[in-house]
Ligand SMILES: [Mg+2]
């Protein structure tokens with residue numbers, strides 16, 4: 275069956291938040307600083323890649339190297355059952371396309387996939403741009419998927435300023451034969467910004483929503499709202515906790 279599997283990355287494909295993890299491994303002080311910067315941006319225009327970029331600069335100033343950052347990413351928790359799940363599905367169903375839709379960044383995701391031999395898994399990785407500095411090889415720059423200079427995406431259902439995941443999913447589908455060229459879409463996610471793409475999916479598509487995270491709360495709230503303003507979620511929802519359930 276020609277189907278599309280969409281993976282969020284942090285806490286969905288892997289068992290951690292990539293941005294936080296790098297600092298948790300390398301520097302408690304900077305992990306705290308990241309948190310403070312995130313909370314101080316709580317103004318409706320919060321933009322994760324901006325605060326990560328600033329804090330990665332501090333990490334560089336503190337003397338940490340590219341190898342330190344890459345090493346931290348290589349030990350980020352990734353469940354063997356998730357690897358088994360995707361590789362066995364790919365083998366059973368070569369018609370399945372995997373894409374990654376993440377608010378992490380190209381370098382973090384690329385490093386982790388390479389470590390686990392999964393570089394070729396995703397047809398495309400839709401995420402924030404990142405690059406190592408030309409002059410300072412230990413300094414990483416993280417940018418926004420939707421540059422600050424672009425018109426805002428206008429989404430109001432939980433996406434951050436730098437990326438509307440629903441728009442990104444629609445754009446991918448439009449560029450790959452349209453929604454009807456896939457019999458089914460399955461989406462694995464956990465975050466508040468994974469709600470938007472679920473609204474673009476249909477009955478018969480499946481959302482695998484991780485228990486205990488923001489997306490699960492949002493969906494439960496959505497289903498119990500009685501104010502007549504239901505967002506109109508049509509996708510079938512299945513809750514999961516651990517990667518082995520995704521394999522099932
Ligand atoms: Mg996530």
Ligand SMILES: [Zn+2]
Nearest residue numbers: 429433438470
């Ligand atoms: Zn959106």
